Amino acid sequence: MLSTSSDVVNDVDDNAVARSDVHRPGLPRGVARGVFAGGVALSALLMFWGAWERRWIADDGLIVLRTVRNLLAGYGPVFNAGERVEANTSTAWTYIVYGTGWLTGIRLEYVVLGLALVLSTTAVVLAMLGAARLYRWRLRAATGTVLLLPAGALVYIAVPPARDFATSGLETCLVICWLALVWLLMVRWATPDPAGERALPGTVGILGTAFVAGLGPLVRPELAIVAGLTLAVLFLADGLTWRVRVAMVAVAGAVPVVYQIWRMGYYGLPYPNTAVSKDAGGAKWSQGFEYLGNLALPYLLWLPLLFLVAVAAVVLLSTGSGRGVRARFPARGTDMRTLVSTGRKALRTPTAVVVLILVCGVLLMLYSLRVGGDFMHGRVLLPPLFCLLLPIAVIPLQVPDRSGLGNNRPTRIAAAVAVLWAGTVLWAFFASNTTGMPEGAVVGRSGIVDERAFYSLNTGHLHPIRAEDYLDYPRMRAMVSTIANTPNGGLLLPTPAYDAWDVVPPPEPIPPGGAGHTVFFLNLGMTSMNVGLDVRVVDQMGLAYPLAAHTERLEDGRIGHDKILYPDWVVAESGMVDRYPWLPPYLDEEWVANAKLALTCPETRELLDSSGAELTWPLFKRNLRNAFEYAGYRIDRVPEYEIQRCDLPIPPPGG
Template identity: 80%
Template sequence: MGAHDAPPDRRLGRVVFAVGVALSALLMFLGAWERRWIADDGLIVLRTVRNLLAGNGPVFNIGERVEANTSTLWTYLVYAAGRLTGIRLEYVVLGIALVLSTTAVVLAMFGAARLYRWRLRDAGGALLLLPAGVLVYIAVPPARDFATSGLETCLVICWIGLLWLLMMRWATPDPERARPLPGTAQILGTAFVAGLGPLVRPELALLAVLALLMLFLTPDLTWRVRAAMVAVAGGVPVGYQIWRMGYYGLPYPNTAVSKDAGGAKWSQGFEYLGNLVSPYLLWLPFLFLAVAAAAVLMTTRRRERPAGGPVPAARPWEVRGLDARTVVARAQRALRTPTAVVGFALVSGLALALYSMRVGGDFMHGRVLLPPMFCLLLPVAVLPLRLPERSRIGNDAPTRFAAGMAFLWLGTIVWSFFASNTTGMVEGAVVGRSGIVDERAFYALNTGHLHPIRAEDYLDYPRMRAMVGAIADNPNGGLLLPTPSFDTWDVVPPPEPIPPGGAGHTVFFLNLGMTSMNTSLQTRVVDQMGLAYPLASHTERLEDGRIGHDKILYPDWVVADTGMVDVHPWLPAYLDEDWVAMAQVALTCPQTQELLASSRADLTWGLFKRNLRNALDYADYRIERVPKYEIQRCDLEMPPPRN
């Protein structure tokens, strides 16, 4: 049946849904554009992309193989777009982010529409699918902040939305075209998309494994198809994992080592959850939508038809006599149903939320809880409003049900309007006791730019212009250390003789993005937290440190590691010559030398195999941040005092 031949009720439903999709996509796009920016952490990604474009490999600093970006796929997507377009990387990121964030909303709505069209396929009257959950997501200010930001949030929610739609299509025949369930080709395509999860972000392996198990256990699949599914889903991520372990010497990105992603900070995690929920009364729209979803479920309760044909309702005396094989077969068939896919979305959202809370959340307001929230809103991305037939409008059950759904939908819309115009965190631009900050407001305030996007915009951040000047004023090279003053840097010089062209510059500063993007690729940029510096990332986590910044490497280590002059007056007064001497000895620890060689030594086939074999051990290796204690741990000889 063509679009013009469809009944009037169906045509009305299609028009309303199309308008809702277009309006929601427009709101997402305009909301993201209004709050467009690129965070300092977003600029970190671009440093790696610059090195890729320059032929230096996927590294942050030349000569040191460190995976400083959490999302592998985001890094290579930006690289590919940058190479193809040749335009400025900041604008490449901005364009990709706007497209992916908008697409995510559309995919979520199409998946939910498929669910309700199937669930309500036998009901009479016009079925209006109204945007609901997607408007809740768009209304929360952090969702629009991180729709751009240069970070991978846009890619994460787009991947989740795509997987949701594919899984829903896999579980439901087309209710309007009477087509059967999708076959092998779509199963393999869905498996491929699911397999990309760990490359989008490592924790998305939770969703990928759950989706792949549902696909793999589908009844009536041959083992040949199952084997093809495993190959299709695992080919890219497993191949990359082998390469990552051999190339970087770690089983996951260095950011996970730096932030101890396996650690637990539940109290901070609950504070982070409250920091997102409380300012916007976020529980209220979830309550509205949960009641609406429950009402639809209760009024349309039926035995779904899984793949493989109808399953007759079991009688009580038959259930008691079922054997284990029959129970397993029924459970397998139940996996390929819309209800199971809804369960997949809800379980995935809860699992991601619990993981994020376990590690303590993040220092950026709302950021790591956006994907879990997006997952939980997928089944109610749209709400179904079934208009009773004109002849039956009155004080009957269908009319009351439609009125109730309209009330819940309007309540969600009213909340979305007020939430979207809420400032959010009180004094969010100031880092308070919780360590959580409104990152966009913070950088807009401290750079003086409403939309800091280009690297040059961050030259107006404290210390940045002074850093550029200090590098220019010291052509022989040296180690730049930040001072309490916002307009000066201490420069520890290199020892003489100075090689032709200088000994090179190293900048030691927390904000890696703005520093690395405002310096040349030949300038080494490292941080005390260890995002791009293995020596710092392999120190122990500070239990009471600020979340996301709870590793601090003393600058004495960097003086020793870079081989700069280690005595006064060339050494800044606040550094101790004895500490530097002890750091020099501590760096000779054989295990530490092996760890550093895994990323700094020339990559030979022998080193690749050693890294591959020892990657898990390297990830677990930790260094005492106090040089004296590290010497004791490694059973080395203490250097004689210099003073």
């Protein structure tokens, strides 16, 4: 099977694996192992140290911890108790943090920091192991000594945002670790042990790979692209019985399908609420390309990619053969059955795995560009970049044996690879010390910001990690004081002053213990983590607030912040006093009254009940049935226009 299933096998004869153990004059055998082990250790150390030096937890990272706090308190996977809203994009990250926090009892900020450091470092190691396996197999019959040098791994580490988001409390560390694990498993699936000690993975290995790949949508929704293509390659490849294929589908789909059914019934949506809030299906190509330039241009990122692509081309050309090319393309006139059979055999090859991972990287990048990128410098392009670098995480430098030394082809190839690798290392040194956004702490015209620099500057902490570090962010201490000074409860609205909040009081009679507080503010993480779980926290963008999430997107809004709900809606929805002098002067009594009326729209009421009403079996079934319809439902942010859209009776002026 091996001689027909791998295009690499066409480059050497059937005894190549056996001959791979034959000694060839060159550097001592231990040197190659030592160089690779040292490269892995150095890369892992650089990733760990670089992430530690830039350690922090973003405001969005603290959003995750609010949900984890509710889980630990027994309120379920929600942001506000009693409101079933999935405010975190990565389901897997939420539950990994929850499980680790529950097992260790350690403060959640430190749980996140520890997990992020471990996962980011592990991702680099797995990426290098996969690439090393690939090159060892391809060059198993090479003479001389093959040194595997860290390359793509260094490129990724050198990009400053990669070290910023190695921590940050967000799921980037988990995403790249999952990508690296899928890469390693797929390379192992397609290549036998180069030493000839083990054959291709069997049924257990295939099912294990399918299970890991199937988790992609739970790691992050758009990773369904990678999961789907990977599973398709596994399913269609030659050599599997239909029983194994059925088992593979069952294993891959068990967790994500069960969770998807539960998500739709519990939350009333087919994907996280963040996708609704940010209209993840919309297109903002021009903003996306601006975002790409914001990452690639400051670091001259095209330069190392060009170097390493050249190295890959040299390796491929120097190890290819005409016989291998003919073997890959059947003769003209071959019948369809033979073509299909040849195609299925070709799927279980190293080349197919490399093509798979590169296609996945390109598709992930195109998706990120289509939605307009992000407002955080580089963040959403890091997984596509990491994916594209996986096949060149290490590169092979073939040192000729004594017979190959001199001014000949092997020596010239080795010299070219060495020069290109040295150029990559030199680029990495300068790029790692480059500030991609010199004024990144200021939100400019593009809407993109260096998020870590922004929060370090505005909190006064070089490494803002704990929730209380964010008390030094504008308005936060004033918020805590305002809540403490209003025992009756009320709605807190931010004011232009950093040391004051307006409070819209609840109607009388005030229940014993107060009516509770609602805070309306954009920065959900720092706000929610510095108050108790009894304080409701909602935002005008809708990450944790369905009413805002389902408003229409502002076409010219800042990327990632292009939904803004007027506070009049919150007064109406929360049931606070709707008359002057209790209303702040910038709110309008008529707008609040119109918002109250608009909230009686039957379709809107049904939408809000899908996540806010008590969850019963009939409601679960209704949510499951209507989840996609709810996801596409939109309201107008102007109450009067919403009344018209819903065909409700328009109240008289002043009424």
